[in-house]
Amino acid sequence: MLKKISLTVNGKPYSGEVESRTLLAHFLRDGLRLTGTHTGCVVGRCGACTVLWNGTPVKSCMVFAVQAAGDDIVTVEGLAQDKRLHPLQEAFWKNDAVECGYCTPGMLMSAYGLLNKKNKPTEKDIKRAISGNLCRCTGYGNIVAAIKEAAANMK
Ligand code: FES
Ligand code: FES
Structure with missing residues (x-):
């Protein structure tokens, strides 16, 4: 219907x-x-x-x-505005947090949701925020590093 x-x-x-x-x-x-x-x-x-x-x-x-x-x-x-990548996208790119990229949009949106609510997230906050997002390529370390960097750049 x-x-x-x-x-x-x-x-x-x-x-x-x-x-x-x-x-x-x-x-x-x-x-x-x-x-x-x-x-x-x-x-x-x-x-x-x-x-x-x-x-x-x-x-x-x-x-x-x-x-x-x-x-x-x-x-x-x-996320990107006026043809400029969002700081999270920049940080994913700079930290090699993307390999095949299949998980990346979901990872970015989970991270974006976190940073909109908490501008100084701890590593535990970050890990919790992306705990529902699976990545088969990166091993997660670079993704966590990228979100930390984006949080610092967005202050
Ligand atoms: S496609 Fe929605 S959680 Fe996997
Ligand atoms: S980069 Fe391939 S699944 Fe995450």
Whole structure:
């Protein structure tokens, strides 16, 4: 069944119709062509699909698009501004925190959610924030270092 929804994605208003069973992850990728949000497991385990929902990181494969009606969504495409990488993206790049890149959008959004709430996160905070995001390549050390560096640069 089609339902009307209005929501804000990366600061832009969107209104349209969506199947009530469409996952937010699929709506973002297929409906809005925001393919930076990756899908991996689609059962809430890998975190590749993480976006911010009203400022809080959520796995977008675990919610229906209609549940986000009236709300504010930020995807990885919303991080860079005026063609300038966000400090988190810069830090991931400089710290070799990206290998295949499949987990990266989800890692960035979990880290972004953390830094929006805590500008001086401890290593434990960082590890907890990305604990729902799996990476098969990096071993996590460089990712934690990158988030620490971004936090310092954003002060
Ligand atoms: S695709 Fe959503 S958690 Fe894996
Ligand atoms: S960089 Fe490959 S899964 Fe994380």
